[in-house]
Amino acid sequence: AKSLSLFGLHVKNTTMAEAVDWITQTQADNTQIGFFVNVHSINLSISDPTFFNQLSNANALFADGSGMRLAARKAGFQLNGNNNGTDMLPYLCKSCIKRKQSIYFFGAAPGIAQQAARKLCKKYPDLNIAGTEHGYNEGKHTEQIIESINNSGCDILLVAMGSPLQEEWLLNHRDKLHCKTALAVGGLFDFYSG
Numbered sequence: 001a002k003s004l005s006l007f008g009l010h011v012k013n014t015t016m017a018e019a020v021d022w023i024t025q026t027q028a029d030n031t032q033i034g035f036f037v038n039v040h041s042i043n044l045s046i047s048d049p050t051f052f053n054q055l056s057n058a059n060a061l062f063a064d065g066s067g068m069r070l071a072a073r074k075a076g077f078q079l080n081g082n083n084n085g086t087d088m089l090p091y092l093c094k095s096c097i098k099r100k101q102s103i104y105f106f107g108a109a110p111g112i113a114q115q116a117a118r119k120l121c122k123k124y125p126d127l128n129i130a131g132t133e134h135g136y137n138e139g140k141h142t143e144q145i146i147e148s149i150n151n152s153g154c155d156i157l158l159v160a161m162g163s164p165l166q167e168e169w170l171l172n173h174r175d176k177l178h179c180k181t182a183l184a185v186g187g188l189f190d191f192y193s194g
């Protein structure tokens, strides 16, 4: 199955390579939104109907973590991959280099996205990081941030502000974004900045 119904959500049953292909090869005219769904977000979606609706409005939900595999197995499905963002980033970087696509990092504490970008560019010298912005703007400069993201010409936007803030931000602003794909990535920049 290419998509499974788990806890009322349509979760993609993709290998890591298929998930990266979806992210970098979308042909849609509008920005495609992808979220990573793990056991933590499932719990949140059960207690918070607004968050459940937000997850339902993504263009793709990726199964993140072994808890999702167990849940799928309980429901009688075999998940083809663990599409967690931390393991995915190296593959995403390589695919971006191959396809000449650029990435923008938005979120985490001041300096963290920048530091993660520096480290990744050291590891992947051909990687094109179009820009970075921290995630503690308290809604003040949203229009400027969107302008900066759009002016960067990035193909892929990663938003790391934790759930449900990052999902809410992406759904609220998807129509103003010019990138091909935007993903909500949680603590990803913290991990890669260290």
Ligand code: UDP
Binding pocket: 040, 107, 108, 109, 134, 135, 136, 160, 161, 162, 163, 165, 185, 186, 187, 188, 189, 190
């Ligand atoms: N964050 C942010 N703005 C905020 C609140 C959080 O940029 O207003 C960042 C925080 O610094 C961290 C990330 O969001 O880098 C959340 O990471 P976490 O691992 O908690 O993500 P989750 O498990 O919620 O997906």
